Amino acid sequence: MSWEAWLTLAVVALVIGTVATERAPLPHALLGGLTVLLVTGVLEPEEAFAGFSNPAPLTVAALYVIARAVERTGAVEYIVSRMLGGGTQRSDRVALARVLIPTTVLSAFMNNTPVVGVMAPAVAAWARRAGRPVSRFLMPISFAALFGGILTLIGTSTNLVVAGLMREEGIEPLGLFEITRVGLPLAVVALPIIALMAPVVLPLRRAPGEQLSTRAREFTVEMQVDAGGALEGKSVADAGLRSLQGVFLVAIDRDGIQRAPVQPENVLRGGDRLVFAGNVDRILDLQRTPGLSPAEGHHFADFQADHGNRFYEIVVSAASPVAGSTLKEAGFRARYGAAVVAIHRAGEQIPGKLGEVTIHAGDVLILVADGGWGRRWRDHHDFLVVGSLGEGPPLRKGKARIVAVVMGLMLIAAGTELLDILTAALVAALSLVALRVITRTQARDAVDLEVVVAIGASFGIGSALASTGLAATFAEGIVDAFSPFGDTGVLIGLLVATMALTSTVTNNAAAVLMFPIALATAAGTGIDVRPLAVAVTVAASVDFVTPIGYQTNTMVYGMGGYRWGDFVRLGGVLTVVMLIGATILIPLGWPLRP
Numbered sequence: 001m002s003w004e005a006w007l008t009l010a011v012v013a014l015v016i017g018t019v020a021t022e023r024a025p026l027p028h029a030l031l032g033g034l035t036v037l038l039v040t041g042v043l044e045p046e047e048a049f050a051g052f053s054n055p056a057p058l059t060v061a062a063l064y065v066i067a068r069a070v071e072r073t074g075a076v077e078y079i080v081s082r083m084l085g086g087g088t089q090r091s092d093r094v095a096l097a098r099v100l101i102p103t104t105v106l107s108a109f110m111n112n113t114p115v116v117g118v119m120a121p122a123v124a125a126w127a128r129r130a131g132r133p134v135s136r137f138l139m140p141i142s143f144a145a146l147f148g149g150i151l152t153l154i155g156t157s158t159n160l161v162v163a164g165l166m167r168e169e170g171i172e173p174l175g176l177f178e179i180t181r182v183g184l185p186l187a188v189v190a191l192p193i194i195a196l197m198a199p200v201v202l203p204l205r206r207a208p209g210e211q212l213s214t215r216a217r218e219f220t221v222e223m224q225v226d227a228g229g230a231l232e233g234k235s236v237a238d239a240g241l242r243s244l245q246g247v248f249l250v251a252i253d254r255d256g257i258q259r260a261p262v263q264p265e266n267v268l269r270g271g272d273r274l275v276f277a278g279n280v281d282r283i284l285d286l287q288r289t290p291g292l293s294p295a296e297g298h299h300f301a302d303f304q305a306d307h308g309n310r311f312y313e314i315v316v317s318a319a320s321p322v323a324g325s326t327l328k329e330a331g332f333r334a335r336y337g338a339a340v341v342a343i344h345r346a347g348e349q350i351p352g353k354l355g356e357v358t359i360h361a362g363d364v365l366i367l368v369a370d371g372g373w374g375r376r377w378r379d380h381h382d383f384l385v386v387g388s389l390g391e392g393p394p395l396r397k398g399k400a401r402i403v404a405v406v407m408g409l410m411l412i413a414a415g416t417e418l419l420d421i422l423t424a425a426l427v428a429a430l431s432l433v434a435l436r437v438i439t440r441t442q443a444r445d446a447v448d449l450e451v452v453v454a455i456g457a458s459f460g461i462g463s464a465l466a467s468t469g470l471a472a473t474f475a476e477g478i479v480d481a482f483s484p485f486g487d488t489g490v491l492i493g494l495l496v497a498t499m500a501l502t503s504t505v506t507n508n509a510a511a512v513l514m515f516p517i518a519l520a521t522a523a524g525t526g527i528d529v530r531p532l533a534v535a536v537t538v539a540a541s542v543d544f545v546t547p548i549g550y551q552t553n554t555m556v557y558g559m560g561g562y563r564w565g566d567f568v569r570l571g572g573v574l575t576v577v578m579l580i581g582a583t584i585l586i587p588l589g590w591p592l593r594p
Contacts, residue, residue, distance in 0.1 A: 004042045005468040011036050012461065012470075012513065016501075027450045030457035030509065037464050047467070051459025055422040056164035057452045060111065060157040062425035066407065067114030068446030069432040073400040092136050096195040099123055099137065100144040104187055107148025108155050109411060113451070116145045116552040120559055130240065135205035138560035139567070140198045142552040143574060146542045147190055150183035152176055154414070154421060158507045158541040161455055163421075165462065165515045166533055174537070176415050181589035182538055186581045190574055201569040205561035219366060220250070220277050221342035222295035222354050223286055227270030231291030237264035239291070247278025247286065287341075294341050294368075295354070310371055312338070316363045320382040323361045327354065336377070338369035399437045406431050451508070451551075458512035471516035472524070478517070479524055487527055487592045491535055492583055494518060498539035499575065503546045511540035531590035538582050544571025 001009075011033040018029040037043045051057070107115045120138050127134045149156030153163060153176045163173040225231050231239045241249050242264050251260035253273040259266065260275075268274075273295050276286060287294060316323055322330045333339050343354055344364040359365075377383060410428040413419040419427070433443050465471040482493035494514070502510040514536045522529035543550040545568050547557035553567065 001470065001473060002468060004464075005470045005473070007040060007042060008037065008464045008468045008470050012465070015461070015509075025450060027453040027457065030454055030461060034457050034460045037460070042468065043460060043464055047463045048460040049456070050168070050463065051164075052456035054164040054168065054456070054459060055420070056157070056160040057455045059154075059160050059422045059425050060455060061447045061452050062422070062429040063111040063154060063157075064114055064446045064448055065429035065438070065443045066403075066410075066425070066432065067110050067118065068442055069399075069403050069437045070110065070407075071114070071118040072438050072442065073403050092132060092199040093195050095132065096137065096140055096198055097192075100140060100191050100195060103141050103144040104148035104151070104191065107145040108151035108183075109407065111154065112145040112149040112156050113448075113551045114446075115148070116142055116556065119145070120556055124559060133204045135560040135562065135566075136199055136202055138556035139202060139553075139562060139570060140194045142550075142556045143194055143544060143571070144191060145552050146544070146550060147183065147187040150538055150541050151180055151187065152183075153179060154425070155183075156507070156541050157451060157455060158511045159537055160421070161458075161508050161511050162515060162533060162537040162540075165459070165512065168459075169519065171529060171533070174534070176411075176421070179534065179537065182534065182582060182585040185585055186578060189581060190577055193573065193577065194570070197570055197573065202566060205563070205566070219342040219344040219364070220275060220354070221286065221366070222253075223274045223276065223289075223292045224295045225268045225270055225272040225274065226291050226293055229270065229291035231268050231289075232270045234268055235264060236262055236266045236268065239268060241274070247276050249274060250277050251275040294339075310369070310373075311341070312367050312369060312374055314365050314367065314377075314383045316359055316361055316365065317383055320361070322359050322382065324358065326356050326358055328356065330359070336367075336369075336373075336382075338367040338373055340365050340367045342366035399435075402435055402437055403432065406435075455508050458509050461509075462512035462516055465513060466516035466519065472520040474517045474520070476520075476524060478521060483525075487525070488583065488587065490521060490525060490527060491531070491586065491592065492579070494521060494532060494535050495539045495579055495582055498536050499543070499579070502540050502550070503543045507540050507543070507550055511536055514540065527592050528590065528594045531586050531592055534586055534590055535582065538578075538586070542578055544574040544578070546571075 015029045015033045018024045018032075024032070034043070034048055038045065038048045103115065103119055106119070120141055123137050123141060124134045126132075127137055146156075149159070153159045153174050159174065159179060166173045231241075236242050236249065249262050251258050251274075252262055252266060252268075253259075253275065254269065254271075258275075274292070286292060321335075322332060327333075327340055340354060342365070343357060343359075344366075345360060345362075406428050410424045413427075414421050414424040418424075429443065432438055433440060438446070465474075478493040478497060479490055482489035485492070494517070497517075498510055498514045501513060515533065518532040518536050519529060521527065522532050543553060547553045547562065547564060547567055556562070
């Protein structure tokens with residue numbers, strides 16, 4: 001090999017080692033390696049930065065914006081509620097079966113990373129309310145999202161990366177539903193396996209936050225039953241409000257008459273005001289329950305959406321004019337530009353409507369206000385403490401239909417090739433901002449720049465692999481090792497190598513590093529390049545055995561309190577299923593010989 005090839009090999013090994021040992025994030029490692037190759041002359045500037053002009057990074061960025069719009073309208077919480085109900089399913093398997101399918105479907109049409117980012121907290125909140133073990137659900141959700149990611153071209157950024165690489169090589173990119181030929185059968189086989197095995201092989205784990213003392217401060221909050229909503233006409237038990245974890249339904253206020261204690265058979269009506277008591281995290285979970293809205297929700301619209309409303313926790317000082325008055329008497333909303341949604345008083349449960357409760361010095365209030373509220377009032381004598389709870393702003397449920405229409409039009413335009421994927425995604429993202437579903441700030445914050453940068457930088461590394469002949473050398477090794485087993489053996493070798501690399505350096509980097517090797521393998525064996533490109537796409541889009549190989553696994557790792565070995569227990573079986581299934585399905589969909 002030439003010195004350029006040896007240097008490229010050293011850079012690739014260093015990048016893999018740095019990422020695998022978590023000494024630097026993937027974007028930093030890739031940019032550092034790219035800089036070395038650029039400075040040493042292995043790559044010209046146009047080769048090194050060609051990835052940043054490829055449609056793939058921009059498409060991924062646009063899909064992140066669309067996913068944030070779905071999150072902000074509460075559409076996912078509605079789906080979770082409809083699928084799982086009040087937690088009355090007879091077993092965890094039934095509940096899993098009902099949540100895995102919508103997760104897979106959503107992940108087919110939205111980038112699967114933000115899908116898990118939205119779905120996992122919603123399911124975790126449901127599980128806590130229903131008294132189910134969170135650890136039995138979060139890893140299966142991640143795995144279901146991975147299978148959804150290989151149902152369509154836009155299911156994961158990896159698919160878009162490979163499509164972009166194919167375009168650069170003059171190969172017809174993958175179509176929107178082309179990869180469905182292999183992804184759909186795999187999902188049909190894998191989802192039942194996940195639902196059956198997860199309750200058996202996944203141990204009960206507690207997330208760090210759940211391991212803290214259960215004697216949390218108890219807040220009181222009022223929620224209102226939406227007229228015509230998901231809970232109207234249901235009994236308290238059927239609505240899943242009887243056996244909530246960490247929160248208790250204290251009373252129902254209807255037309256000024258309060259009913260307490262609440263009975264399981266009590267039927268909910270639109271406009272009912274429900275008084276809950278519980279710890280702050282579970283109280284805020286209630287705002288995501290479809291069919292319930294904060295009782296003071298009509299005040300939220302008075303705040304400017306562009307200011308990014310948030311939840312705050314404050315302690316009322318003895319000098320505050322609010323102390324000794326009710327919220328109504330003090331004109332709290334007009335005075336402070338914020339709406340109180342929950343109250344805590346040490347050693348005492350607060351009865352009645354929040355607006356009619358006399359506030360005492362030392363009471364802790366949870367309120368919603370614009371993003372700059374904390375800065376303006378932090379040092380004011382009316383409050384001893386002002387702090388953001390880190391929760392997102394109240395959901396904008398009324399905009400859900402707009403998101404559904406925009407996404408539907410995007411898929412139609414891309415599926416019929418009226419617009420290419422990038423154009424359709426950009427038009428959809430900009431439309432959601434223009435229609436005020438999300439703000440410009442929310443759209444900007446939705447984009448994971450590290451993922452976008454990693455995709456762009458990894459193209460340059462892949463280019464170095466091809467131009468120095470290093471990819472051809474690796475391809476010869478795969479062919480020599482697996483050629484005794486024929487073309488199918490070569491396909492298996494490529495799948496195994498890609499899956500192993502994915503579990504080490506994450507999906508997009510593995511795809512870019514293995515794609516040149518797939519090209520060289522095709523050139524050296526006469527196998528058609530398209531099935532090999534599909535093999536790289538599929539194998540790089542999934543990782544079931546480590547928490548670091550794919551972002552969705554990393555996201556649920558801490559949330560579910562998992563250990564590394566938990567992934568192997570369930571993921572090892574799925575890896576075997578994936579390898580066998582891909583080996584059978586890829587040649588059926590794309591003949592290995594032209």
